[in-house]
Amino acid sequence: MSGPAARALLTGTIALLTGFAVLAMGLAAAGYDPVLALGALWRGAFGSWYALTSATLVRSIPLIILGLGLALGFRAGVFNIGAEGQFYAGAIAATWVGLQVTGWPAFAAVGAVWLAALVAGTLWIVVPVLLKARFGVLEVISTLLLNFVAEATVSYAVTGPLMEAKRIYPQSDPIAATARLPVLPGSRLHLGILVALVLATLFWWLFTRTAWGFRLRAVGLGPRAAEVSGRISSGRVVAVALLCSGALAGLGGGVEITGVTYTLFQNLSPGYGFTAIAVALLARNHPVGVIFTGLLFGALEAGAQGMQREAGVPAVAVQVTEAVIILVIVLAEVLVRRAGTLRASEPAADER
């Protein structure tokens, strides 16, 4: 294992341990039994075949897909913090198309739904991309603001145009049966897991084997330098990276609708768009790493539900763990960078 990879593994492990230590201490301070709570977290994530497949893996799928998109942006040095909104945009489009495709062959139905989700996610980030290109508006804030617009749009959709025919609950009718993904018998694990793995492989190939991946990285390390020395149009690379990350987040929403819920409702996402930031960062924006960190955070989200059921600990508590993990990683990056500048002969800190 090369030096940087070993270092990433080490900082990742330290970040995780710190995250769990803070969680355990916080739970103890709040009067919960930390051993019971962490045990429940473990059982909720890995305690049974059903927990592993239907809780952990099912939650990993959107996290991997969204995490890949964010990793793509982070590599180019742009921060799409609006994956949550793009996920919802994708989910809305997927539901709408999913309701129209009754009687279509399955592959066409699913394909149409996913395409709609992908397009919707892309469209949801078009405005931030244009604002950034035209006016230099920070994509961080513009994508963030649109999250709230997306949530309000879902709320409007499920109480208005997409509301179920019975008009009782604020949710849509289930999408056509042909647009639903096959599941592993005896579980809720759906075909979306293959999509996540295929996308990760594709991104690995893009990042490491193509000129485009190289340009992405060059722009991320220094847009001016990339333009001057590599004649790379960093504005275009950044725009494409953001659009792709929006597309992936939208697709994530579509996969969730076709594989898990079949219907649209508010709070469909337990914050996948934000957790995916931690997924990408912990993986150091490496696509294969995203598979593992996606599984890890999927387990954490699944375990949080178990913790709430068994130990009465509110599931949102794990968001604190996620925040701590992110903070430890950015701190570790600073330390590595400082060590790197001290020993200038060493390769750059985040080189792979």
Add this chain to the structure above:
Amino acid sequence: MDGDALVLLTGFLAAAIRISTPLLLAATGEMLNERAGVINLGVEGAMLAGALASAIGAAAYGSGAGVALAVLAGVAVAALFSAVAIGARADQIITGTAITLGAIGLTGTIYRTAFGPGGPGLTLPTLPAVAIPGLSAIPVLGPALFEQPLLTYLAWLLVPATFWFLFRSWWGLALRATGESPESARASGVPVERVQILATLVGGALAGLAGATLVLAQVGTFAEKMTAGRGFIAIAIVVLGRWHPVGVLLAALLIGGANALQFLFQAMGLAAPYQLFLVMPYLLALLALAVRTKR
């Protein structure tokens, strides 16, 4: 008819000012730390922490304690941000995002632990409106502007105060120098990191106060994620107000006014989905960014 219109107008203005107050407080704080070269996305988290702290403090010891506790909570959140992003010089954007994420988790956990999973809710007495003698008797404007809770007056008084501080005091000069050129500020003896940390802590205090305003002067209870992006809107308000106290006041009023339109339209019997009004401030903030960011 004319009398009705005036009543409507007064109600609209009062609502606009009430809604804009937390935005003004948070944006004034964020403006100070952005002037020092620090962009703190954790302002949303600080505001949320302030909101919960004010609810807990007010429920236990009254609204004064609520306000004090909110300020402390905001400062605590900003202190964590300062330690990571200024002390250790980690990425400000990622740090701020993580801190807001953590604050959502922490406030949610504390709230559910203290008040039960369903969140039966606690009802807090909202701060009374304090009429300013004489001024509140002015027709239309009087009841709208001069019959507000004390926190609103405080927010407005902060506008000339920050103006004086930024443009008339040595520390304000040091703060602006820090933001514009840290190297030359350092060269002329300004303790750059200390200025940035202090500005961020003040920003956190004001964000906490903004959270308290939301709970104690507007909603009268706490709910999970109740700040709903107001901290991020405050960041956009800073941009729209061109990092100037008076500009920030006008920008906050504009966004607050857009939000208050829903009451006006509802009173006028216009049928539109309420979500349309819900998204107005976010879209307006986005538009503001486009108009103002161009350098």
